[in-house]
Amino acid sequence: MRNRVSFALSDLAISGLLNRPKRGLYLPTRRGQELSKEYGINITRTLIHNEPAYKKYKQEKSNQKKNRQKRENKDLAESQVKEWFNQQDEKTQDELLNHLVKMNPYKFENLMVQLLSVMGYKGDEGQALVTQKSNDHGIDGIINQDPLGLQKVYLQVKRYAPDNSVQMPEITAFSGSIKLKHADRGVFITTSTFTQGAINAAKDLNITLVNGEMLTNLMIQYQVGVEVKEHYMTYKIDGNMF
Structure with a gap:
């Protein structure tokens, strides 16, 4: 009864x-x-609800509900679009990784050097090159960050299957090769993963690690080895123009 009275008073x-x-x-x-x-x-309730003030109130509530639904539908649509794009990226990453594993080793080295160059490691007037197939002493690529080659980044790459992780000895061996060049930093790229021992060693030896997932992300981000299939744009009103 109290609820009925409350609702009646509220309507009045x-x-x-x-x-x-x-x-x-x-x-x-x-x-x-x-x-x-x-x-x-x-x-009666009908008389009360036919009052202009009540009709105005109900119309405002209805408009608020519609606007809320529009916002919710928009948020849902945007989240669905983002989810679709994420799925496409994941699919492209899987395909890309499959191609990388099957690549010619020398072409793979060239592609990795190209990626680092596009990422800006080479600098404005630097030079990037792949070492000779033999006698490279564990160095697959060299990035000269300045015209005189005074600042260098050494690169080693491994086309490993996903279940073949890079081990700590490979990191320490790469570090030894870098020190023979009188340098103190390098980038180690693999299509697979790194063991925890390899990760710990890399931190101590100033070596940047790039695993398969990170590699494909970077290649998509910098559009190396991929091309734009479709380009979609969404718009919003520029309130400063009105």
């Missing part, structure tokens, strides 16, 4: 038939007095 207030000057106090408005004189105790 929304319709402009009652005023609530303070909590628990209800006073009839002029319009409320007019209806009371005309209908007495026969005032």
Whole structure:
């Protein structure tokens, strides 16, 4: 009963038939007095809901609901689009990794050197090159970051199957090759992963590691070995123009 009374009082207030000057106090408005004189105790829910103030209130509530639904639908649509793009990226990464594993070793080395160059390791006037197939002493590529080659980044790459992780001895051997060049840093790239021992050694020996997942992400980001299939754009209103 209390809920019914509460809803009735609320409807009367929304319709402009009652005023609530303070909590628990209800006073009839002029319009409320007019209806009371005309209908007495026969005032119905239909009469109350036909009042202009009540109709205006319901219309505003309806508009708010529609706007909220529009925002929710927009957010849902955007999330669905983002999810679709993420799925496409993951598919491209899987295909890309499969191609990398099957590549000619020398072409793979060239591609990795190209990637680092596009990423900006080469600098504005530097030079990037792949070492000779033999006698490279564990160095697959060299990035000269300045015209004179005073700053160098040494690169080693491994086309390993996903289940063949790079081990710590390979990292330490690469570090030894770098030190023979009187350098102190390098980049080790693999199509697979690194063991925890290899990761720990790389941190101590100042070697940057790039595993298969990171590699394909970088290649897509810098568009090396891939090309744009479709380009989609979404727009919003520029409020500064109006």
